[in-house]
Structure formats: C-alpha cells, structure tokens
Amino acid sequence: MNDKKVAVITGAGQGIGLAAAYKFAEEGWAIALIDLNKDTVEKETKILQEQGADAAFYILDVSDFEKGREVVQQIRQRFGRIDALFNNAGITGHRLDVLHCDPQEIKRATDVNLFSSLYMTQHVAKVMVAEKIKGAIVNVSSISAELASWDPFGYQISKYGVKGLTKSTAFQLGAYNIRVNAVAPGTTRTPMSEMDWSNPEICKMWESKNVLHKWLEPEEIANAAYFLASDAASGITGAILMADAGYTITKADNRENIYE
Numbered sequence: 363m364n365d366k367k368v369a370v371i372t373g374a375g376q377g378i379g380l381a382a383a384y385k386f387a388e389e390g391w392a393i394a395l396i397d398l399n400k401d402t403v404e405k406e407t408k409i410l411q412e413q414g415a416d417a418a419f420y421i422l423d424v425s426d427f428e429k430g431r432e433v434v435q436q437i438r439q440r441f442g443r444i445d446a447l448f449n450n451a452g453i454t455g456h457r458l459d460v461l462h463c464d465p466q467e468i469k470r471a472t473d474v475n476l477f478s479s480l481y482m483t484q485h486v487a488k489v490m491v492a493e494k495i496k497g498a499i500v501n502v503s504s505i506s507a508e509l510a511s512w513d514p515f516g517y518q519i520s521k522y523g524v525k526g527l528t529k530s531t532a533f534q535l536g537a538y539n540i541r542v543n544a545v546a547p548g549t550t551r552t553p554m555s556e557m558d559w560s561n562p563e564i565c566k567m568w569e570s571k572n573v574l575h576k577w578l579e580p581e582e583i584a585n586a587a588y589f590l591a592s593d594a595a596s597g598i599t600g601a602i603l604m605a606d607a608g609y610t611i612t613k614a615d616n617r618e619n620i621y622e
Contacts, residue, residue, distance in 0.1 A: 373451030377552035424478035455516035471516030532600035548606030573608030
C-alpha cells in the first residue's frame with residue numbers, strides 16, 4: 363500500500379481543483395487528478411510529476427455513475443488507497459430564471475454539481491470502508507446556497523443540494539470514521555467566473571459586497587479544502603466552511619463607519 367496519503371480531486375485541470383492538486387502535493391500527498399479535458403489535466407499532471415509529486419490523471423465526466431466507479435477502482439489499483447476526496451467539479455449552467463429556464467439545463471447543472479458529488483462519495487467511501495481508512499470527503503458548496511439571489515438558477519439549486527448531501531453523508535459515514543464537510547467559496551477568480559471578474563464594472567460590484575472587498579484566488583479556496591481534508595480538522599464533520607471574504611455575514615458596507 364502507498365505510504366503517502368492519497369487525494370482524489372475532481373475538476374482538477376484548472377481553477378480551484380488545480381490549486382488543490384498543487385496544495386495536496388506540496389503537503390506530501392499523492393494525487394489523482396480527474397477532469398473531462400484531457401489536454402489540460404495531462405499537461406498539469408506532467409508538471410506536478412516533474413516537481414516530484416506522485417500524480418496520475420483520469421478522464422471522466424463525473425455525472426457518469428458507472429464510469430466513475432471504474433475510475434475510482436483504477437485509482438485504488440494505482441495507489442492502493444484513497445484518504446481524501448475533493449468533489450470540486452462543477453458548472454454554472456445558464457443564468458435564466460424560473461420563468462424562462464430550460465429545465466434540461468437545470469438538470470445538467472444538478473447532474474454535474476450535486477449528483478456527481480453523490481456518485482463519487484459513494485464510490486470513494488466504499489474504498490475507504492473496505493480499506494478501514496479514516497478518510498475525509500470535501501464538497502464544494504457556495505455562497506449561492508446561503509442567500510437567495512439572481513445567481514444561475516440551476517447552480518444555486520444544486521449547491522443547496524450539496525449542503526444537504528454534506529450533512530446527511532457526514533451523519534451516515536461518521537460510523538466508519540469518515541468525515542464529510544464542504545467549503546463554500548465566495549466570488550473566486552476562476553475560468554468559470556471569468557465573465558464576472560474580467561468585466562471591471564461587475565468585478566467592482568462583487569468586491570463591494572464582501573467585507574474584505576476582494577476577489578478570492580483559487581489557492582485560498584484550495585487551502586480551506588485541504589484544511590478540511592487534513593488531520594488538523596479531525597474533529598470537524600458536517601460543517602460548511604465559508605471561504606467568502608465575509609460576503610455572508612452582513613448586508614452593511616463596512617467602509618462607512620457610522621461612528622466616525
């Protein structure tokens with residue numbers, strides 16, 4: 363069996379998932395990078411390997427239950443164990459509201475964001491149970507699941523579901539010493555959100571809504587995810603860790619001090 367702890371990361375070819383791959387590698391873990399884009403994930407895996415990481419990549423549409431099971435078994439055979447799963451893969455879906463949306467687009471968002479997290483959790487948890495590993499699963503929720511808004515409709519629905527999935531599976535898997543938590547990012551500078559952060563007006567608008575007045579970087583979310591997967595969080599399960607620069611704690615503007 364591999365002496366290193368092994369992390370499985372979905373959506374690992376870019377953004378938060380890629381930042382997480384580098385973080386886990388930096389901390390001495392072996393990494394299985396999962397992504398749908400072969401060119402990107404293969405390139406990044408080679409870079410990690412050149413830097414000395416024990417890393418391998420796998421091509422997967424995470425919404426494919428059966429293929430996901432096959433890939434997890436391949437990872438188990440390659441590394442001998444799985445200690446952590448970071449369910450990071452996701453899509454925003456289109457931005458139309460309930461009156462105008464295409465229900466199939468909403469279904470696609472929930473398939474990728476919610477059901478893939480369920481599928482991968484089941485596949486990986488079975489390996490952890492079989493190997494008697496005290497593992498950790500980290501999902502990706504969102505500020506969208508904390509406050510109703512005009513965020514993409516399917517995305518918001520799916521992230522509310524991820525919160526419920528996190529708490530329910532934390533309860534059920536706790537008997538096997540498997541912890542399940544979620545990180546909830548705020549506005550983060552990733553390719554998926556580029557239409558917002560690359561537009562100066564929209565970017566400034568989002569910056570005005572959190573108390574640190576900033577966009578988060580993928581590495582900041584990756585650090586939070588790593589913490590939840592690590593032994594430093596050994597007493598934490600069923601938690602939603604807000605990594606949102608304070609977006610959800612207030613509606614007030616802290617740049618206007620009423621006592622000055």
